[in-house]
Amino acid sequence: xxxxxxxxxxxxxxxxxxxxxxxxxxxxxxxxxxxxxxxxxxxxxxxxxxxxxxxxxxxxxxxxxxxxxxxxxxxxxxxxxxxxxxxxxxxxxxxxxxxxxxxxxxxxxxxxxxxxxxxxxxxxxxxxxxxxxxxxxxxxxxxxxxxxxxxxxxxxxxxxxxxxxxxxxxxxxxxxxxxxxxxxxxxxxxxxxxxxxxxxxxxxxxxxxxxxxxxxxxxxxxxx
Amino acid sequence: xxxxxxxxxxxxxxxxxxxxxxxxxxxxxxxxxxxxxxxxxxxxxxxxxxxxxxxxxxxxxxxxxxxxxxxxxxxxxxxxxxxxxxxxxxxxxxxxxxxxxxxxxxxxxxxxxxxxxxxxxxxxxxxxxxxxxxxxxxxxxxxxxxxxxxxxxxxxxxxxxxxxxxxxxxxxxxxxxxxxxxxxxxxxxxxxxxxxxxxxxxxxxxxxxxxxx
Numbered sequence: 001x002x003x004x005x006x007x008x009x010x011x012x013x014x015x016x017x018x019x020x021x022x023x024x025x026x027x028x029x030x031x032x033x034x035x036x037x038x039x040x041x042x043x044x045x046x047x048x049x050x051x052x053x054x055x056x057x058x059x060x061x062x063x064x065x066x067x068x069x070x071x072x073x074x075x076x077x078x079x080x081x082x083x084x085x086x087x088x089x090x091x092x093x094x095x096x097x098x099x100x101x102x103x104x105x106x107x108x109x110x111x112x113x114x115x116x117x118x119x120x121x122x123x124x125x126x127x128x129x130x131x132x133x134x135x136x137x138x139x140x141x142x143x144x145x146x147x148x149x150x151x152x153x154x155x156x157x158x159x160x161x162x163x164x165x166x167x168x169x170x171x172x173x174x175x176x177x178x179x180x181x182x183x184x185x186x187x188x189x190x191x192x193x194x195x196x197x198x199x200x201x202x203x204x205x206x207x208x209x210x211x212x213x214x215x216x217x218x219x220x221x222x223x224x
Numbered sequence: 225x226x227x228x229x230x231x232x233x234x235x236x237x238x239x240x241x242x243x244x245x246x247x248x249x250x251x252x253x254x255x256x257x258x259x260x261x262x263x264x265x266x267x268x269x270x271x272x273x274x275x276x277x278x279x280x281x282x283x284x285x286x287x288x289x290x291x292x293x294x295x296x297x298x299x300x301x302x303x304x305x306x307x308x309x310x311x312x313x314x315x316x317x318x319x320x321x322x323x324x325x326x327x328x329x330x331x332x333x334x335x336x337x338x339x340x341x342x343x344x345x346x347x348x349x350x351x352x353x354x355x356x357x358x359x360x361x362x363x364x365x366x367x368x369x370x371x372x373x374x375x376x377x378x379x380x381x382x383x384x385x386x387x388x389x390x391x392x393x394x395x396x397x398x399x400x401x402x403x404x405x406x407x408x409x410x411x412x413x414x415x416x417x418x419x420x421x422x423x424x425x426x427x428x429x430x431x432x433x434x435x436x437x
Contacts, residue, residue, distance in 0.1 A: 001249075001250050001253070001256060001257060002257045002258075003247035003250070003256040003258060004247060004249075005248075005259050005260070006247065012246050013237065015239070015241065015244070016366075016426070017231070017362065017430070018232050018423040018426060018430065019231055019430075020229075020230065036426075037358065038359060039362065039366075074389070076394065076395070077394060079394060081388060081389070081391055083384065083387040088380070088383040088387045091386050091387040092383055092386060092399055095386065095398050097399045099404060100399065100403050100404055103379065103407050104380070104383045108380070136243065137261070139243070140242040140262075140263060150376050153374055154380045156327065156380075157376075157377045157384060158380065159324070160316065160324050160327070160328055161382075161385045163321055163324055164315070164316060164381070165388060165389060169389075197244070200243050200245075200261075205259055206257075206260060206262035207260075207262075210262075
């Protein structure tokens, strides 16, 4: 059963302390804080159309470069070896650490792909006046993808590995390393300029979409 | 009570954690569904304290082998050698490498232990119904949420060292048994953070405020 929305749409509860309050109308760039616990309820940003789409497209390109080109190579006493981002998970798998390999794959490859892919779909979907409800579904799951997407942490890890290995062998940085470095800043920029509230305010509600889809067959009431 | 209600729960309203919409569940219902984003809704995260404790205790148990067992095993012409996380930090310490050494020390040793202690502190104060330092405790929770991911750094260091240093028979590096436990600590503490409901920190104060308004 869907809940019943309130008549006054400007009311909300603080996610940190649950205090019910009215969200003030603020200028772009300004932020609204909870009067009781000081949690930032909203930072208004209006970059969605102008900035987020080109940045996200650039992130797609960098992501593809980062995952298809060599990241690091080493040379020592006439021998050479190199690795890609995927290689980090692959060798762990071969050495019998399948679970850790899966975690590296999930946080370094899969979650970033979801994070960027979701963002691209959200921005494209939100171009219409009334974004369809699947935009809301993606928007809802985007924070989870972001939590587990750890490109910036991986970058630091690679840097540390690189310095460790540099004592033993010559390290040759590959194109993927630079692509990842740029991607870290790009993702931070996208995140800083993206205001989910702008999309939430216009998206088609799940309830309405269900009603529309199920109206002829009277399915709406049976949704779990 | 409802006349002086201050929180969504006291008003009998669900606040959606995903899209922020405030909505009213069917009368007498504890659970519902957000009409805007279809998220499953409850007044508080279900069994938040129990779930958080479970993840936290599991993380604390894994913390011991994570630090005692080697995370990397190096085989070279000089024989083989295995390093724990702390030994990795010491090895990195050099006139040029010490800033990175400090970062790894911070990310791999201080953050996981601080995270476990902080969450335990939050869980205990919530259980005791504390009404003190609410804002600070809320900030503490958000900080733990924010910096927790950085403890993954050692997993990546080891993953890429292992992937790269495959110069058999000259030298090769393999992951050690500690790596699994270390990764488990990171994931379990992240799940613990996700299970905790920060609104519980304010609930005892909200109950008092509602009575005194």
